[in-house]
Amino acid sequence: MTADTWTAAQGPTADYVIPLPPVPAVPVQGCDALFPVRRIYCVGRNYAAHAVEMGGDPDKEAPFFFQKNPDNLVLDGIFPYPVASDDVHHEVELVVALGTGGKNIPVGSALEHVFGYAVGLDMTRRDLQGEAKKAGRPWETGKAFESSAPCGPIAPATEIGHPAAGTITLAVNGDVRQSGDLNQLTWKVPEIIAHLSALFTLAPGDLIFTGTPSGVGPVVRGDELLGQIEGVGELRVTVV
Numbered sequence: 256m257t258a259d260t261w262t263a264a265q266g267p268t269a270d271y272v273i274p275l276p277p278v279p280a281v282p283v284q285g286c287d288a289l290f291p292v293r294r295i296y297c298v299g300r301n302y303a304a305h306a307v308e309m310g311g312d313p314d315k316e317a318p319f320f321f322q323k324n325p326d327n328l329v330l331d332g333i334f335p336y337p338v339a340s341d342d343v344h345h346e347v348e349l350v351v352a353l354g355t356g357g358k359n360i361p362v363g364s365a366l367e368h369v370f371g372y373a374v375g376l377d378m379t380r381r382d383l384q385g386e387a388k389k390a391g392r393p394w395e396t397g398k399a400f401e402s403s404a405p406c407g408p409i410a411p412a413t414e415i416g417h418p419a420a421g422t423i424t425l426a427v428n429g430d431v432r433q434s435g436d437l438n439q440l441t442w443k444v445p446e447i448i449a450h451l452s453a454l455f456t457l458a459p460g461d462l463i464f465t466g467t468p469s470g471v472g473p474v475v476r477g478d479e480l481l482g483q484i485e486g487v488g489e490l491r492v493t494v495v
């Protein structure tokens with residue numbers, strides 16, 4: 256089979272040798288239609304106070320990225336405690352949903368590509384991430400596991416604008432554990448999009464988890480997590 260026939264075989268009428276995997280899709284506030292997810296990018300250490308608690312430098316370093324898988328999304332508020340870890344941490348984050356993409360997007364026009372924003376959790380098997388860091392290995396086992404990306408409904412930018420400030424908090428069973436402000440993001444949303452688009456071809460359906468404020472910590476089964484971002488929305492998750 257040539258590349259041409261392979262390409263021609265794609266499409267709604269193509270036959271597949273196994274069932275077509277479902278396309279993960281996030282609800283949109285005030286709308287019955289869903290936001291289909293293509294890729295999930297995440298920014299590491301993007302609040303100075305969190306960089307310090309992770310043993311890093313509070314000074315501005317170049318942004319760095321890792322990925323989760325679209326099928327890691329949790330959209331029903333249930334986070335099953337994962338296998339292979341005894342130290343799973345919550346990281347509440349502003350999630351950016353791209354409506355359009357591109358390469359080498361300038362900072363000045365980056366926000367034009369944003370469809371909307373959501374509250375997300377970058378759930379992390381901290382023990383496995385720590386081992387990977389120590390060994391200089393990739394982070395996937397710590398970051399891209401089943402159900403590692405709970406995400407709330409997307410608030411369209413046409414409704415809420417582009418929040419550059421506002422409190423971001425995560426409470427566990429009513430106790431606030433993480434607290435910060437979007438104005439403390441080391442790399443702002445337009446800068447994140449510009450940097451990412453210089454490394455990858457961004458496209459409609461991409462989500463970007465923009466990093467977490469300080470106060471990350473472990474969860475246990477039975478915990479009720481409440482992530483809130485002023486002007487964006489909230490996300491409730493139960494650990495089971």
Ligand code: MN
Pocket residue numbers: 297298299346348377464466467
């Ligand atoms: Mn994170």
